[in-house]
Amino acid sequence: MQHLRTTVARLRPITATQTVKSQSQARPMAVGGALRTFEPMRSYTTSVSAEPFMNGTSSNYVEEMYYAWLENPRSVHKSWDIIFRNANAGVSPGAAYQSPPPLGGAALGLANAQAMVGAQPNMEKLVEDHLAVQSLVRAYQVRGHHIAKLDPLDIAGPPSSDIITSSDKLGFYGLDESDLDKVFRLPTTTFIGGSESVLPLKEIISRLEMAYCQSIGVEFMFINDLEQCQWIRQKFERPGVMQFTLEEKRTLLTRMVRSTKFEEFLQRKWSSEKRFGLEGCESLIPALKTIIDKSSMNGVESIIMGMPHRGRLNVLANVIHKELDQIFCQFDSKLEAADEGSGDVKYHLGMWHRRINRVTDRNITLSLMANPSHLEAVDPVVQGKTKAEQFYCGDTEGKRVMSILLHGDAAFAGQGVVYETFHLSDLPSYTTHGTVHVVVNNQVGFTTDPRVARSSSYPTDVAKVVNAPIFHVNADDPEAVMYVCNVAAEWRATFHKDVVVDLVCYRRNGHNEMDEPLFTQPLMYKQIKKQKGVLQKYSEKLLAEGAVSRQDYEEEIAKYDKICEEAHARSKDEKILHIKHWLDSPWPGFFNVDGQPKSMTSLSTGLPEEELVHIGYIASSVPVEDFTLHRGLSRILKGRTAMVGQRRVCDWALGEYMAFGSLLKEGTHIRLSGQDVERGTFSHRHHVLHDQKIDRRICIPMNHISPNQAPYTVCNSSLSEYGVLGFELGFAMASPNALVLWEAQFGDFNNTAQCIIDQFICPGQAKWVRQNGIVLLLPHGMEGMGPEHSSARPERFLQMCNEDPDTYPVSVCEFAVRQLYDCNWIIVNCSTPANYFHILRRQILQAFRKPLIVITPKSLLRHPEAKSSFDDMLPGTHFQRLIPDSGPVCENPEAVKRIVFCTGKVYYELTRERNNRGNDDIVAIARIEQLSPFPFDQVKVETDRYPNADLVWCQEEHKNQGYYDYVKPRLRTTVDRTRPVWYAGRGPAAAPATGNKAAHLVELQRFLDTAFNLDAFTEQS
């Protein structure tokens, strides 16, 4: 492509001097929330002095012909063949066309050349005509969608275009009315001729109008792949493509009946309930069913879908085939919930269903993901789950599993996560090999008009970033909808790339059924009130055609009404609401038959020494031949060898290696994703080794641990948090038998993924009875490096824990496991590599799944004391929720005056200070490694052990941040409020840290002084 562009650029000066002029021709603004079509038009003006036959629009066509000529010189007209040959041979500007040098043998060449000079006037006309037709065809291909009749309400203003909408526009192409009956040769970039290669101009225009200016508007000419463009052209240009069999039409009508009558039924029964009905876009149901049928035909067995509120119940009923009585009983708020959790409103719930596709007679699994109100947040989650399903079934090309994403017009244009999700679509470790996007473009978002809701012409422009074709279609033309959906599914099956179907429709009611739309869209809604429903229009069309009889049609309606009534009657017998029936991602075999964990005992997460040594040596080696390693890296690996062989210790990276390696060996897939995770932001991990001599040759030693191990995926992600965390969450949803980790580059970046954390990770199980074992690694710590990158904001995670700080929990058998089972997520800040190793292994070895938030260190990665002996990782060892002081304080606990509780890296600062002061017999330091669920039982052991000690919470974070507000009430509850809890740490602040290194150190010393000054709190007590 690069080559072609350069060559064409070289050709241009030979022929024409071009200037590109951008004219912003504002088109009249449409009433109501009409389609926004007043985009600036581009036009080209050209000096024709160099090549008289080159008019202003010609260069694109020359370029196009040139591509075709390069591939096959015979595919273009002889005249062009001569020009291109001459130009490529370096003939000067203006001469390439006029004086073609001899081709072939000398005598023959001379004769040809003379003949051509003699024929010059005709040739000129021929070239002009050819260009005119080229321009015309291309104009329709590029801009036909502006003219297409996309808006069912027809309230968009008249577009301004150079497309032939009237005979006066023929002049744009150097044509006039007298040319209409002339026959022209068709270029190779069009298929309108079918088997004809020439057509009269009148017919050319009429066929182009049929292809590009009816109910379908195709946006595709920005795609930088000739084959893909040709594929689309032939799908829409070939004469007769839009013909349907009787059976297809009847199926379509039946689907329209169900879609329409479902909403009518709900409206009749629950007129004052919000349901975000589909009225105005009833064609969505046949659209989705068409995509599913076609994909099933192409071999797809599982489809994962994500969608917003609009029409969700209808999709559940008529696409996923959720039992109607189950849907109807959701309208009864008196039902008692049978499951734990707080549940969710009916238009957020998900669903999973395996059934036979009636059209293809093949099995198909459909799942609609549960989602929060936050529009588009589910997009990356769907993609992650799709990727996981593809991964687990070995579907490396996306032939068996695919995703469909539905969008609203306002949300698709407005939400940045849409863009982030598109950017994942072609990345090796994130691609799902093509998603079909369907936009319910009702030309309004809540009460907001498109003209103030977006700056792009269409709501779908974001898709152009990945070269996805966009098929706009008038949703009041169900056959056109069906056609584009077929093409979209075929596109996905052929090219495995994203594609967008933009259903241009309207919203018959307000945003919900209670809203009054006339307040804000008066003209649009006057039109909508006059608008015939699409079912009525389509049934009238089929009745007029004789495709169905009135009796059949009425019977179909009565049949569906009966189905709804019967389901409604059944739904009244339902006394209990089972949210579990709405599960979108079941984990067969993971729980026992009652849906409970198979075990509630805590297991050792340690490993035999040989295994630690084996994994340690893999981590220290390059297990492939002839691999040139960077010298610095060789040193790092050597250091690992020494840790394994001589010292029997692990640093942070090695502890992680041991956890990953052993889980992989035991058959658990591991996926670590995030920015720069392969090397590690802090250059400590090095899971992917790069050959220094051979480009792109890499080695991942973690995949060489054992012949039968599970695969290890480690992938640097795009620079996105919202999209990528959502993706990994979705990946973790698909199976409990994988350790899926997302690492933030620095912990503070989790805030750009806040929506995924707040809406999915924290409350996911409570809303949707769905567990998830995702792990978040959030580098955190005050290192004097300024306010950014210092804080992973642990306070936010802690504040969202579902535990009661004021009640000491009842002591039960396996208390620690029970606590884990009851919590909404686990939050840890490990101070040793061994504990990090254990927490990662526990995450998989426990018999249920909870999200795990790990506040990870930065300076501890290389801290000489932050090393763990193999002894702390052997069989019988496990994750320590609290690490008590094991020093001199243990000898005479009664003499201990203070217990300093802390978590994470500050422990090392505290012990250094205590050593300096030499008071390690009277001040105990206890590390709370698992903050949530809070280890009440173990904290109690410590407070009981030192009955004469006062209690201090020490943290390096500012007082209004970090852990203090979370820990204090829990410590107080533990001691039954008999002892106060003092604070040693930085004062309250707006920013997470100072930008001044000296100030940082002064602050540090100040709070360490407080922590060890036994009189520090006398005045307060």
Ligand SMILES: Cc1ncc(C[n+]2csc(CCOP(=O)(O)OP(=O)(O)O)c2C)c(N)n1
């Ligand atoms: C991220 C987010 N912001 C705001 C809202 C509130 N909200 C709910 S629906 C809606 C309008 C959506 O318009 P559109 O995407 O066109 O879908 P439609 O309702 O028209 O089908 C808004 C703003 C939301 N749910 N999510």
Ligand SMILES: [Mg+2]
């Ligand atoms: Mg909308």
